[in-house]
Amino acid sequence: MKEQIAEASLPFKARIGGFLYLIxxxxxxxxxxxxxxxxxxxxxxxxxVNNILTNESLYRFGLGVHIIVVLCNIPLAAxxxxxxxxxxxx
Numbered sequence: 001m002k003e004q005i006a007e008a009s010l011p012f013k014a015r016i017g018g019f020l021y022l023i024x025x026x027x028x029x030x031x032x033x034x035x036x037x038x039x040x041x042x043x044x045x046x047x048x049v050n051n052i053l054t055n056e057s058l059y060r061f062g063l064g065v066h067i068i069v070v071l072c073n074i075p076l077a078a079x080x081x082x083x084x085x086x087x088x089x090x
Contacts, residue, residue, distance in 0.1 A: 013082055014079075016075075016079060021076065023069070024069050027065045027068055027069040028069055031063075031069060032066075035061075035065075039051045039052055039055055039058065039062075
């Protein structure tokens, strides 16, 4: 009975893992793509600081998105462990 519950929950865990991956991809594109391209001026640190001060809410939101992406990686690793522990039984 317990094995049936564990087997039935594997597709659910896979869906949760896919959802976490979706959050990581969207957050990564925003946090590592859009925010730096808007704020960072290559070769001009003063302009970059000025852009950070001007777009402080965007900078803070990008930092928050980075934190969410990192926090999504923790349960994703646990889900991967659960999903793949059956693959290497010897």
